[in-house]
Amino acid sequence: MTLLLPSVVALPLISAVLTFFLSARMGRKVSEISVALIALSFALTTLEFWSAIRGWEGRAEIVLGGWLTLFRDPLSAILAWVIAGFSLIVHVYSRRYMADEPGYARFFILLNLMTAALLVMVSASNLILLLIAWHFVGVLLYLLLGQDLHSRPAQRHAFTTFFTYRLGDLPMVLAAALLFHAYGTWSLTEIFARLGDTPQTTAFGLPLPVVVGFLIALSAFARSAQFLVHTWLPYTMNGPTPVSALMHAGIVNAGGVLVNRFAPVYVHAGEILHLMFVVGLFTAIVGSVLMLTQHDIKKSLGYSTMGQMGFMIMECGVGAFSLAIYHLIAHGMFKGTMFLNAAGVIRSARRDDGVPAEDLYTFIVERQVARRRRPWLAMAIFTLTVPAVILFLAHYFVEQAFMEKQGAVILLFFGWMTGAQLIFATYHMRAENPLRLFSLILVSFTIVVIGYSAIAHTFDLYLYPDEAFRKALYTAAGVKLIYFDVFVALLAAVIVLGWIFTYYSERKRLPAPVWSRRLRGMFYATVSREFFLGDVYARTARAVIGGAGRINAMLGWR
Template sequence: MLLEAIAISLPALSAISSLFLEKRLYARLSTIATGISFLLSLLILLLGRGSADIPLLRFDGLGSLLASYILLVSLVIHKYSENYMKDEQGYRRYFFLLDIMTLNLLLLVLADHMLLLFACWHLMGVLLYILLTFNHRRLEAFEYGNFALFTHRFADVPLLLAILMLYKAYGTFSVSELIKATLAEPKGELWVVSLLVIVSGLLKSAQIPFHLWLVYSMEGPTPVSALMHAGIVNAGAFLANRFAFLFPYDQYGLNLAFMVGIITAILGSMLMLMQNDIKKALGYSTVGQMGYMMMEIGVGAFALAVYHMMAHGIFKATLFLSSGSVIHEARKDTNIPRDEVYDALVRKEVSQREMPVVLYGVLTLLVPLLLVVGAHAVFEYEILRYKTQLVLLFFGWATSAQILINLFRLGREKPLLTSVLGVLSLFVLLSVYVLAGESLKNLIMPYEGLQERIMEVASSNTAFILGGILLSLLLVMVGWVLVYFASKDKPVEVHLSLYAHLSRELYFPDIYRLVGRFFKRLSYLTSFGAVPLYLFYYDGGSLRGVSFDVLLLTLFVPLFPLSLITSYFIRRFWIYSLPALVGIAFVLLWNLPLPSDRVLYSLAVLTLLFHSLRAFQSQSMGELLGELYPALLSLVWLSGKEHFLLIVPALLLLFLSGLYLKASLGTASFTYAGGLLEKMPLFSFLFVVVSLYACMFPPMPTFYSLWEALLKTDISLGALLLAGWFLLGSALVVSACRILYGKPKEDLYYPNF
């Protein structure tokens, strides 16, 4: 137990030491602490200390393995960053964030309490956002950082709903107890829970169409990109393995993971070939690999997905860390080779090969097939026990053929030597891949029969499996045909249009911009769209004979549409009206009973959704507070009036922040004030903490109000409530970044706070 406690505590102690040490000394200490934690975690893994009893934590095979992997990647990034970041502003802040991120990821993979797991899952996106916006003067940094945070926060919604359903069914937050209970006696709709877990993993793992946050979030420091691609984006594999006990009862989750994964693998690899920016090419490469990883989960190869995650993570981290030197060398060399994809599709040219076409075809198609089958036959005895293994065989063959094609292209002068070395290397690589997947099964899934039950469920839908193989085979054949006809006198006319569509990234960025404009316009039309819904609830419920006491409560603990009145007064007279309204609400809640009614619950959820969406329009602290007041107090109707004392401090702290801005800068406008992170770092830090408090961030007290509200509502209202939670947090992020990031205003005086 002592080893485990020290390994977990060192990153936290290192972060605390940043308050007392000089920045260079702190950076070295942070690296040393991470190295010691890695050695201790490796010792724990080798000793098999799965029975260590630390409250809320669980050192099982999966957690111990991934803890060692996280600390290894973190150690490499720490060491690289010591020199790479030495001339950057915020050197100490950068290493502090690295330590906190390392600690958070360790707690994530070791958590035995579902709410702790969710808090770390959510905090991972927040910390990534702060790291991605490290270059806070660049507009692109926080624009794409916001995009990454929105995607990660969106991924939190299905996971929290899954945790809610598990808790309602079994009455426990312990993952260990849930494993025993679900395998012994399934309760509730566990197939819905497994589907929600898969959806959360897909969103977090940059699957198409939710992949752009990964590809475009390159404005942060290069080590941050390495950390993002090596660890954070792989979170889908961890989540599926942590909740593997749900998948014997799955109906649609594995099929969804397989189909989305196979599409992502194909499109991500295609789009990677079209990029001329090295970081963007590596980004799309990661998207393709995450597609392979989710496809492995979809076919039931959970242990193989973990191995894929670790192998790809270490490989991609080193690529990102070396990408800077590649860029520097490219700037010195003007003789950049032409893009072969462009040559094949546009210029209708293919590279000339000295090897005969028949021999080339045999070596690149037949030999990889024999190698894949041979490696599986040697290290995996029941090679075709499940239909899903056909998928792994097929993709192993396709990938091996691609590797050999590239080897032959590079070694045309000595084709025989290249063939021998390529075949031997490929056999070793495939053998390690298969052997690692087999070896990790017992470590990650020590529960008898669990892996077999998951494989049986994954193999039950033959149509999905064969459809995926046929789709992939069709695309491979189309690619070969296009390349073959590219050098003919009458080439296929689709070449130029295909290149044009792929070079525009299949219009995914354009689609996202259109969706963004739609929701921006929707935020201006919420008043018209919500009224019919309100009238439906009002006319169909039990509030037809509403009492005067309830009317007072719905005005000062506002529910829609009366919340529009309180929102107007706060927007117009926020300095004077907000404290008075909070005081009146306190007196009313203290003296009047809070009625319990499903219609009131529905109106409270609608109020949260409505005002959270309107908060995106806020241009000043007054307007933001005018929407936050009814949005947050709607939780009082759902969770109970005792939570009023948890929610109101968030409003008052934001109110005091607005007063300070108004007094010190002469304005509380988001469109005019800016650059506070650089000029007022302490205020910015406090403002971020208060914003996290207000948007019901998991470790903060307001989150318990949300959780209590979720327990009291049914699943349909709970899903709408979580949608409001997502919108409220997103609106706060948009508002905060307007005043924190960007260049400081030259005509403003910033106090040193």
């Protein structure tokens, strides 16, 4: 069984080599080799995942020699399974999708190498091996996004991605160097063990876990498109659709994976978890706002991913590490399907949109709202209380002590707001039988919440079976109880008053004041220009290149 994981990694590599040597002889048929070997790899990861579910005692290491050491743990088992699965789907899809494109064999070689690099990245138990895989993912993505060598825009956007990834690679190099200096080993198992024994070790005058945690977080931010280093993500759509699918379904999630891998560091770096919470929350909000204001559907999808990545990092920030893994897998499945389906949906929608002319259609497409309304105050109270009760009960039945975890309470607020938004939207819908509609919506919401809570809890037990460690993560992410209570009270008050005001102003049709309309206009202009960040970066790059050019000319190019 110990050779299962190395075989999983080796198969895509063998596939890449075979494709390289046989492509001239086999032509397009060479992709069959790739598909077959990736399918085999997926089958092996399924076996590995199955044995992990049936119960592994913690974490084991497979030593192949030198730096070639892999973790055999629940995290690597589930992620390898997901990566091999996504990769198989993308391989099968690409066989026909890329058939008329030049560089067919090159594409499959790169895809195979990317699969291997991702598999190594999630299972590497040696810092050097992890660094190699991490760097490879960046450069392979650059080459995949720039698959069309004749398109200058595709190359330009591939370069933006490459540069951002390089920016993110270097903090990790520094983190690795600091860890090696402190503990004299590249083995993550040994590093985590010694770090637990001596968390007071310092670097640059600060506790080592805090410095390393910060550097790892920076790497994760760049790879998972957090605010300020997000501009590459929405512009990567010039690459082939299968690459977009793979990227949005898997590669962009690397930040969450990295943070989970370094979870033992974050137990001693609560400050960095707080930073992650703020950055993630801000990214989630900005990504969602930008998504809603795009006219280009592909960019809109890109910003949607950014918002989701923000949420994933925020989950890590509140100590819900396993939830971030669940989130990235669920989001990957959802977004990957969307990308792979996009072309087919657009083609069929040109003939017929396929949306039945029912309540949902009149509400969403025709934007017709219900004429008869329920009493606004009652509806506001209903909107606020019902989701809160459902959420509380669902979590309570899954884990009674969930209220002790500050992170879980924070995440409940998001569920609460989502539920309230759902009921608010339902309130506006025109329906022949409103009671039936509300019942169906509430049942759906309840099922989603129960499912989410149960799966999240299962993930927690699967990825972090040690209860003390789970508790330590939540504790590290927590703040002083008094601050937390004040924060929660304020947040609850804002939400309650906000919803009541929304219902009230809707009902009374209160006109927006002039200053508010102006402010909204300015905000919209700023958002539609994506906060001018792209312009700032482009101008900075031009200044750097221009300055270098002037100095070169001045020194006679010497």
